[in-house]
Amino acid sequence: MTTGDGEAAERPSGVQSIDRAVAILTAFSRARPVVGISELAKHTGLSRGTTHRLVSALASHGMLAQVPGSSAYSLGPRLLGLSEAARDQLSLDVQARPVMTWLRDQTDETVGLHILDAAPSRRTIAQVESLQALRRTYTDLGAAKPPHQGAPGKVLLAHAPADVIDAVLARLPGADVRLADELARVRADGYAISLEERVRGVVAVAVPVRDHTGSVSAALSVSIPAVRAGRDELVALTPTVRKAAATLSARLGHAD
Template sequence: MAGGGGGDSAASGKEAPTVATRLFRILDAFSPERPALTLSAISRHSGLALTTTHRLVGELAGWGALERDSEGKYRIGLRMYELAALAPRGILLREVAMPFLGDLYEATHQNVQLGVLDGLDVVFVERLSGREAVQVVSRVGGRLPLHTTGVGLVLLAHADQAVQEAVLEAPLKRFTHKTISTSQQLRRALAEVRRNGFAISDGQIELTNLSVAAPVHDETDTVIAALSVVVPSQGSDPRTLIPAVRAAARGISRALGSPRALALPASARREAAAPTSPGSPATRRIAE
């Protein structure tokens, strides 16, 4: 019996997991709710035999993927952070986006988030928040179902058809009575996002919050990310936030070389073609 028993063998005629699969199981045992684990806990959550876990955890710790603290528990090591920094949809995207996220934060002093698509979830790669900002459940590196957030709705609306259908056919997790919970509701919401160019998510995860999100395009005009601002539902008019959110998303897209972001809107081109004086309203609008 390979691996010394437990959940890592071919005891029932199934092919034994590869070494890589076992390593991934160990790393996957850690989560925001379980940031530090004993050896036995890693064995239990990974489904691997304790002897196998002991050997592989030792190798991961030796390489730097895991670290052992003073209590004898293991945590994710800095070597994993170094690898994550190489992800183009993570650190590099954040570097381009940060000035625009900062501007949006200064304009609102609320939560500003940047997320990317990963499987059937949105993963948040950056978040700016102040002490007076409304509390949110999202965090950098965390993930949420696509249908429950403004960022997620934007990403899903522009995702491949296969991804959209996978989400539409799966059970839709519900957080509040306002959470989109049927495929019909979700199809309508996605159509609105594509038509309007932004998403508004009100009270889907927490009734106290609403978000406004817009897409970020790359040099091929593919939507590779989305940004949002999250504000208190009470007393907030999402329509007043749309221009600032779309402007920030357009700025990031322009910095990434998006042709549609680099091109002036049709209305601006018409104004530019008209003879105007330097101080005319049309000239001022183009400058803005």
Template sequence: MLRLGGAYLSTSSVAQIAQPLLAAARDELQESVSLAVLDDGQSVFVGRAEAIRIVSTGAKLGGRLPAYCSATGRVLLSQKTNEEIERAILALPMTKLTSRTINEPEQVLDSIRRVNSDGYAISDEELELGMRAIAVPVRNREGTIEAALSVSVSSARVSANELTGRFLTVLLRVAERIEKAL
């Protein structure tokens, strides 16, 4: 359940409300766009608009990613206290999934804390080589992060600079529209 505007909505209700906006973002970016929530130290995809691509990121509705190295997970953890973050990231093994995975607790904590100043998180080939993602928060009326909106791309198609340029602009606009719709 997510707390939105003084009321609680199920994650499926939130995903249903957000789905047309996820689809519009997918159409504009020509990449898959997802909505995720935090559950037991993992980022869980509750909404998704899949781009039709030969090479896809493989993330599916209901899929779970470790919060410590996923863009959505870092966004979702960013409003928590250092102690809460440490509990969440240390509850699961912090495996080095690729040579680029940040899995040292202090570095993970730093990457999560950067979300507060940057307004977004990036996972650059940390989950799988050749895949990068950017995520932004979706907040309730009180300003609490309830979900993370993300786009996952092939690193061969989209540079990290393009993620923080055009892609970030679209995600921030769509996150604001989702917040208003909720």
């Protein structure tokens, strides 16, 4: 026997109830912070009655909250505590290490993790070194470096806000047009390559890492002694580096 809208009349299983509750919670977003029962039912494909029962249950646990003076709902206060616990475990330093180790093992080269600070400067915040005798080693972890130099810096700068890019270009008279064109290529290609640009004898490829907002929050790089690789070898590595970056982005909450 089925209801008029095709849903099973019998009480849904525990797993099905969880699936439906998750569907309701994910109907909320920054663009849609307040949603009514009818809209939730339409978004999830559930009947209005089923939606109302699930919303009431979620509200009783603090996962949803009825907006004062309205029949609509917003996400509830209990999610704040859960989000803080999640944030602690979704931080770059916690999530990056196993991904960086995997990438090091796949390439047998040194892997670096880089961020852009407010200056803006590029900072290398972590590395997993190659096990080869001749290898790239970051001896200046945390030190500020020019954001326009090296593959990781170009990836971060290419995806920075326009005013940040303009400020950097303004500091480089005579090179601003060339750099602007290079950053546009990095955005189009999805990666950057450095051939002994910042450190003599070292070449590198870098790709962006995105967080739960979709913003580029870091760059992941593979650095190699120039005697072992050139442009062709770096380009050949990009699918593997991108795979690692996609894994790390997913760990940070990014969804394609």
